[in-house]
Amino acid sequence: MYRFFKSKFYLALFLLIFVLVVGTLGFRLVSNASWIDSLYMTIITITTVGFEETVSLDDNGKIFTIFLIIISVFVFAYAISVITEYILSRSSLKNIIKRTTLKKIKRMENHIIICGFGRNGKQAAEKLIVHNQEFVIIEMDRDIIERYEDFDGYFVEGNASEDEVLMRAGIEQAKCLITALPSDADNLFVVLSARQINEKLLIISRASEETSYKKLKLAGADNVIMPDKIGGEHMASLVVVPDLVEFIDNLSISGDNTTNVEEIKMEDLATSGKEITLKELDLRRETGCTVIGYKTPDGEYIINPEAELKLAKESKIIVLGRPEQIELLKEKYDL
Structure with missing residues (x-):
């Protein structure tokens, strides 16, 4: 709606400029007046202020002036209504959007x-x-x-x-x-x-x-x-180990043909609360995903954890897999 009002505003502005240009050119042609006098005559005509004319008008000039007055009345009426509507709508729309946004944030x-x-x-x-x-x-x-x-x-x-x-x-x-x-x-x-x-x-x-x-x-x-x-470190790594960096970059890109890395809470994997090992979890066979990392409840990371590692409460595992494998993992454990 705001863009609609904005387009109408620009249309009204264009019509005003158009009338001004047509009036100036018209007086210049019908009365052979100077550009300044033509612009002056156009302004006093379309604004209907009633100042004294600076050029003498013959019948053609008078007919042109009549049409210019009629056209300018409609254009001015339209422009005033659009500009007023635009200003009021812009203010009210912003207030409405602001209030709606704050209400949504309060519920978040x-x-x-x-x-x-x-x-x-x-x-x-x-x-x-x-x-x-x-x-x-x-x-x-x-x-x-x-x-x-x-x-x-x-x-x-x-x-x-x-x-x-x-x-x-x-x-x-x-x-x-x-x-x-x-x-x-x-x-x-x-x-x-x-x-x-x-x-x-x-x-x-x-x-x-x-x-x-x-x-x-x-x-x-x-x-x-x-x-x-x-x-800077990333650019240097592209020189030293370019293929490795490119592979790691692909891990974080979302898409159908890329590899994804996800972290999963232990509570989501073992709903019974019982501590199990990675071997018992067997994510590789169940979903195709590979466990590449483990985060202990104390915040320490273990890279490539052993199969016999017990998954403690409030710990997390980091898994590597293709998008379809990650999706299968989420479906299996309702993540």
Whole structure:
């Protein structure tokens, strides 16, 4: 609806300019007046202000003026109605959308909050969409919000470092916060505010400088990512071990002919609560997936775990498989 009003607004603007151009050219031709006098005559004619004429009009000039007045009356009436409708509708639509968005966010639980919708924030949002994760974006730049108004996510306008804005984004019910602001100082302030409001929140922060890494960790960030450092290491790896890097990159790409990596909670695999071994689980035979990693309840990782390893409560396994194998795994264990 907003785009419909916007197109009508541009149409009205075009008609006004069209009448102005036609009137100026018309007076120039019928009265041989100067361009300034022709424009002046057009303005006083279509606005009906009644100022004194600067050129003498013959019968052809008078007939042209009559038609110009009639046309301009209809164009002006249409333009005024459209512009008024556009301004009112734009204001009311924004208010309605804002209220609806805030109501939806209040009902959300275990969602993700992204602070900043720059390059890193947008990449994070696109990845979450692929994995069907609900998220809210906090962005203070109105132009960016309007540019991505059709993006599959909820926008909250404001400064992410303010507690009120974080509350509007539902930080108390959220499970994770990703702060991808360009300034390390801003990210540090967001981490401090978020950790104070929600102690259980998983916080992932972006950092530009290595000196900011420890500060963000001390402030409460669970993970600190340095995109520039990762990018440099990735480029160097493409020189040293190009095939290995390309293979690893393919693991994270979604598609019909690519390999996927998934993490699965122990509680989803052994609903009885009894500890079992990887050999007893036998995912390779049941689904075709291969267990490549194990995360203990304490957060330690074991690469390529042994078959006799017992899967403790609150642990996770990381499996490797093609999309159809991962899908079979999800169907079998109702994931």
